[in-house]
Amino acid sequence: MSPKDKVMHTKNVKTLHAIQSEVENTNRIALSVDCVIFGFDENKLKVLLIRSDLKKYSGKWSLLGDLVFPKEDLDAAAYRILKQRTGLSDVYLEQVHTFGSVNRHPAGRVVTVTYCSLINVQHHKINILDNELHWHDIKTVNDLAFDHQQIFDNCLKQLQKRVQEHPLGFNLLPKKFSLRDLQNLYEAILDIKMDRRNFRKKFFTMDLLIDLNEIEQDASHRPGKLYAFNYEKYEKKQKKWVGIDF
Amino acid sequence: MSPKDKVMHTKNVKTLHAIQSEVENTNRIALSVDCVIFGFDENKLKVLLIRSDLKKYSGKWSLLGDLVFPKEDLDAAAYRILKQRTGLSDVYLEQVHTFGSVNRHPAGRVVTVTYCSLINVQHHKINILDNELHWHDIKTVNDLAFDHQQIFDNCLKQLQKRVQEHPLGFNLLPKKFSLRDLQNLYEAILDIKMDRRNFRKKFFTMDLLIDLNEIEQDASHRPGKLYAFNYEKYEKKQKKWVGIDF
DNA sequence: TCAATAATGTGTGTATTTTACACATTAAAT
DNA sequence: ATTTAATGTGTAAAATACACACATTATTGA
Numbered sequence: 001m002s003p004k005d006k007v008m009h010t011k012n013v014k015t016l017h018a019i020q021s022e023v024e025n026t027n028r029i030a031l032s033v034d035c036v037i038f039g040f041d042e043n044k045l046k047v048l049l050i051r052s053d054l055k056k057y058s059g060k061w062s063l064l065g066d067l068v069f070p071k072e073d074l075d076a077a078a079y080r081i082l083k084q085r086t087g088l089s090d091v092y093l094e095q096v097h098t099f100g101s102v103n104r105h106p107a108g109r110v111v112t113v114t115y116c117s118l119i120n121v122q123h124h125k126i127n128i129l130d131n132e133l134h135w136h137d138i139k140t141v142n143d144l145a146f147d148h149q150q151i152f153d154n155c156l157k158q159l160q161k162r163v164q165e166h167p168l169g170f171n172l173l174p175k176k177f178s179l180r181d182l183q184n185l186y187e188a189i190l191d192i193k194m195d196r197r198n199f200r201k202k203f204f205t206m207d208l209l210i211d212l213n214e215i216e217q218d219a220s221h222r223p224g225k226l227y228a229f230n231y232e233k234y235e236k237k238q239k240k241w242v243g244i245d246f
Numbered sequence: 247m248s249p250k251d252k253v254m255h256t257k258n259v260k261t262l263h264a265i266q267s268e269v270e271n272t273n274r275i276a277l278s279v280d281c282v283i284f285g286f287d288e289n290k291l292k293v294l295l296i297r298s299d300l301k302k303y304s305g306k307w308s309l310l311g312d313l314v315f316p317k318e319d320l321d322a323a324a325y326r327i328l329k330q331r332t333g334l335s336d337v338y339l340e341q342v343h344t345f346g347s348v349n350r351h352p353a354g355r356v357v358t359v360t361y362c363s364l365i366n367v368q369h370h371k372i373n374i375l376d377n378e379l380h381w382h383d384i385k386t387v388n389d390l391a392f393d394h395q396q397i398f399d400n401c402l403k404q405l406q407k408r409v410q411e412h413p414l415g416f417n418l419l420p421k422k423f424s425l426r427d428l429q430n431l432y433e434a435i436l437d438i439k440m441d442r443r444n445f446r447k448k449f450f451t452m453d454l455l456i457d458l459n460e461i462e463q464d465a466s467h468r469p470g471k472l473y474a475f476n477y478e479k480y481e482k483k484q485k486k487w488v489g490i491d492f
Numbered sequence: 493t494c495a496a497t498a499a500t501g502t503g504t505g506t507a508t509t510t511t512a513c514a515c516a517t518t519a520a521a522t
Numbered sequence: 523a524t525t526t527a528a529t530g531t532g533t534a535a536a537a538t539a540c541a542c543a544c545a546t547t548a549t550t551g552a
Contacts, residue, residue: 031357071348071355095344098320098359111314165492179500190488195540197502197541198540219500221498221499221547221548222549223500225501242438244448245485424529443531447531465519466519466520468528469519470528
C-alpha cells in the first residue's frame with residue numbers, strides 16, 4: 001500500500017436514498033457489505049466507525065458499508081469499501097457472517113455480508129481528516145446504528161477466536177515490533193492479562209519471529225529487541241489441528 | 247421432530263426458470279441459501295444431494311438450496327429447505343459462508359449463503375423414496391454442479407473444526423450411543439484413526455456423558471455400554487478458551 | 493557520577509495434559 | 523468349553539501449560 005493512495009470518503013458511496021430506491025416498491029432483496037475495520041493504537045484495540053447518515057440514527061455511529069454492485073464480486077465490494085475509507089489495499093480481510101433478518105434495516109430488505117479487516121493505523125492516520133470517520137476504542141463502542149452493534153460484537157468474538165489460531169495480529173502491528181508490543185496487542189484483543197515470561201516463551205518456541213538485531217528507540221527505560229513475523233516459515237508449517245476440547 | 251411431518255420434495259422449490267426470471271434482464275442480485283446436510287450411517291459420514299435440474303449440469307449432483315423469499319429471514323429460508331427435503335425440524339443448523347462471485351451461477355447473479363446441518367439419518371430414512379435425493383458418502387463426493395464442490399469442501403472443513411470445539415457430533419447419533427459409535431463418528435468426520443483408550447478417557451474426563459446403565463443390543467461380540475450426551479451440564483460449563491496456538 | 497527505577501531477558505520447578513501401550517473382562521460363536 | 527473379538531481399566535513417559543524468582547540493561551534524577 002502506498003501513501004499516494006487517495007482516500008475517497010463519501011464519494012461513490014450509496015446513500016440512504018440509493019438504498020431506498022434499490023428496495024422501495026420492489027419485492028427484492030438488496031445486498032450490502034459491512035466492514036468491521038480494526039486498528040491498534042496506544043495499546044488499545046480500535047474500530048473505524050462513521051457517523052450514520054440516517055435521521056433515525058442521527059448521532060449514532062455505524063460500520064462502513066455499501067451496497068454490492070450487480071457485477072461486482074462480493075469480496076471485491078468489501079475491498080472497495082476498505083480502499084474508499086482507508087486508502088489501503090492489500091490488507092487482511094475476511095468474511096465473517098451474513099445478517100439477513102427481514103427487518104434489520106429501516107430502509108427495506110437489505111441482507112448484509114460482514115467482513116473483518118485488520119489494518120495498521122500508522123498507515124492510515126495521515127488520511128483521517130474527515131470528522132465523519134473516527135477510531136473508537138472498542139471498550140467504548142455501544143449503541144451503534146441498525147443492528148451494527150450485534151454485527152460488531154459478533155466480529156470481535158470471531159477476531160478473538162481467530163487471533164489465537166492464526167497469526168492475524170501482526171497485521172495490526174508495524175513490521176518491526178517488540179515482544180511487549182505483541183503482548184499488549186494480545187491483551188487488548190483478548191481483554192486479559194498474560195504472564196510476560198510465558199508469553200515470551202510461547203512465541204519463541206513457535207520459532208516464527210525473526211530477530212532483527214535492533215532495539216526499540218525512544219523507550220523510557222530499557223529498550224526491547226525488535227522482531228518481525230516470519231510469514232514464509234509459517235506458510236510451510238502445517239498445523240496439527242486434532243484435539244477434541246469443549 | 248415428529249414422523250408425521252410430511253416431506254415435500256420438489257414442491258414449492260424454485261426451479262431454474264424461477265431463478266432466471268428473478269435475475270434475467272434485471273441488474274439485480276438474487277439471493278439463495280444452500281444447505282450442506284450431513285448424516286452418519288454405516289459408520290460413514292454422508293451428505294444429502296439432489297440431481298441437478300439444469301441441463302448444463304445434467305448428471306451432476308448439487309446441494310439443496312432455493313431462493314430466499316423477499317419477506318423471509320435468512321435463517322428461516324435455510325430451515326424451510328431442511329423441512330422440505332428431510333421433513334425434520336429442530337435440527338442443528340448453522341450458517342457457514344456466503345459465496346458471491348459474479349459468475350458462480352449460470353442463470354445469472356445469484357449470491358448464496360451456505361448452511362451446515364447435522365441430522366440423524368434414522369429419522370429421515372423412511373422418507374427418502376424420491377430417487378432425486380441421495381445420501382452420498384463424503385469420500386465419493388466430487389464434481390458437484392455449479393460451485394457446489396467448493397461450497398461442500400468449505401463446509402466439511404468447517405464441520406471438522408467445529409466438531410472439535412463444540413459438541414455437535416451428537417446431532418448425528420441416536421440419543422443412546424456407545425463409546426465406539428462416538429469414536430467411529432469422530433473418525434469419520436475427521437478422517438483419522440484415534441486410540442480407543444485415550445478417546446474414552448477424553449470423553450469421560452469431560453464428564454458430559456450420562457451413563458444409561460444399558461448395553462447395546464444385537465452386538466456380534468461383547469456389547470458396549472450406552473450413553474447419552476448431557477446437554478444441561480454442558481450449557482452450564484463455560485469454556486476456558488485462551489491458548490495461542492498456530 | 494551513581495544509585496534508584498522500571499523495564500527487558502532468562503531460568504526453574506510443578507502441575508496438567510497428551511500420548512503410547514499392556515492387560516483384564518465380557519459376551520458371542522464355534 | 524474354548525476361541526474370538528470386542529469392551530473396560532490402568533500405567534508410565536513425554537510434552538505442554540503455569541507460577542514465579544532473579545539477573546541484566548538503559549534511563550532518570552539527586
